[in-house]
Amino acid sequence: MLKKLYLQSKIxxxxxxxxxxxxxxxxxxxxxxxIQFACSKKIDVQKVPAVTTNVITGITARSATSGGNxxxxxxATVTAKGVCWSTAQKPDTSKAHTSNGAGTGAFLSxxxxxxxxxxxxxxxYAINIMGTAYGNEVTFTTLPSQFICGDLVTxxxxxxxxxxxxxxxxxxxxxxxxxxxxxSVNQTDNGLLEKHCYNDEESNCDFYGGLYQWDEMMxxxxxxxxxxxxxxxxxxxxxxxxxxxxxxxGESVAGGKMKEAGFNNWASPNTGATNxxxxxxxxxxxxxxxxxxxxxRYAFFWSSSQDNAGPGFSWSRTPxxxxxxxxxxxxxxxxxxxxxxxxx
Numbered sequence: 001m002l003k004k005l006y007l008q009s010k011i012x013x014x015x016x017x018x019x020x021x022x023x024x025x026x027x028x029x030x031x032x033x034x035i036q037f038a039c040s041k042k043i044d045v046q047k048v049p050a051v052t053t054n055v056i057t058g059i060t061a062r063s064a065t066s067g068g069n070x071x072x073x074x075x076a077t078v079t080a081k082g083v084c085w086s087t088a089q090k091p092d093t094s095k096a097h098t099s100n101g102a103g104t105g106a107f108l109s110x111x112x113x114x115x116x117x118x119x120x121x122x123x124x125y126a127i128n129i130m131g132t133a134y135g136n137e138v139t140f141t142t143l144p145s146q147f148i149c150g151d152l153v154t155x156x157x158x159x160x161x162x163x164x165x166x167x168x169x170x171x172x173x174x175x176x177x178x179x180x181x182x183x184s185v186n187q188t189d190n191g192l193l194e195k196h197c198y199n200d201e202e203s204n205c206d207f208y209g210g211l212y213q214w215d216e217m218m219x220x221x222x223x224x225x226x227x228x229x230x231x232x233x234x235x236x237x238x239x240x241x242x243x244x245x246x247x248x249x250g251e252s253v254a255g256g257k258m259k260e261a262g263f264n265n266w267a268s269p270n271t272g273a274t275n276x277x278x279x280x281x282x283x284x285x286x287x288x289x290x291x292x293x294x295x296x297r298y299a300f301f302w303s304s305s306q307d308n309a310g311p312g313f314s315w316s317r318t319p320x321x322x323x324x325x326x327x328x329x330x331x332x333x334x335x336x337x338x339x340x341x342x343x344x
Contacts, residue, residue, distance in 0.1 A: 059151035068124030174209025238305035256324025272324025
């Protein structure tokens with residue numbers, strides 16, 4: 001009996017000891033779990049690199065400079081870094097991007113082949129085995145196109161040569177934009193850019209350019225000198241034509257220096273034609289209340305300046321096939337003349 005009581009007492013003591021031991025172990029277990037969780041959480045945050053995006057510098061019409069700084073590799077080697085850009089927000093490496101080496105640290109990136117006067121969004125990136133990280137997004141706008149006279153100008157699907165004459169940059173060809181309508185129909189303010197083509201043949205517009213009534217050319221705003229010319233260009237004023245005329249030696253000889261030489265586009269004798277200015281005027285004729293007339297004999301060029309002495313009239317310039325003169329005349333706004341654009 002005594003032996004049995006002793007064994008029971010010992011078992012009870014052991015149970016009490018194990019229970020107390022278990023209670024004492026709980027804080028240690030919780031502490032260990034906390035440390036393990038904290039370490040695990042830290043690894044999750046750093047599994048991809050950390051990278052920031054530079055501000056944009058060196059902005060031109062077609063390029064800019066950016067870059068970034070990989071401040072952490074996330075615990076794995078950074079295998080690629082650079083910047084990506086797009087005209088939409090949140091660009092990624094599936095869009096245009098640079099490749100600026102590997103590893104951590106700062107880097108510079110050149111953004112090229114951009115479109116003038118366009119807003120872009122830029123984000124840096126860094127890649128390691130765990131994935132791709134992106135930096136903060138920055139934005140910038142490229143400058144307007146940096147035109148140099150002599151460059152080609154593409155406008156409404158057609159390309160025009162340009163020529164510098166003294167300080168003025170001119171289209172070297174007559175403007176040809178809009179939808180052809182018959183010469184028997186007036187061009188109107190109907191939201192559709194319209195033109196006349198000599199003898200109602202589109203091929204004549206392709207070669208000689210369109211013929212425009214004054215209001216249509218001005219787009220029905222008498223003070224808007226741009227008219228139907230592209231942005232950055234305008235319909236020459238009467239004063240602009242005078243500047244050209246004076247530079248070429250005055251009205252008595254300017255026409256010859258503006259006319260294309262030979263008889264491909266002018267009737268004989270095409271007096272005094274040298275085209276020494278490079279203006280390359282053709283005998284495109286015109287359209288008036290008597291119909292189409294004067295092809296290969298005269299060219300009629302509108303100005304944007306109204307002749308206040310004659311209501312319904314505007315100043316124009318006219319070279320012709322029998323003289324080297326350049327005539328300043330007052331044309332009826334209802335007539336359809338050629339248009340040359342002048343750079344602002």
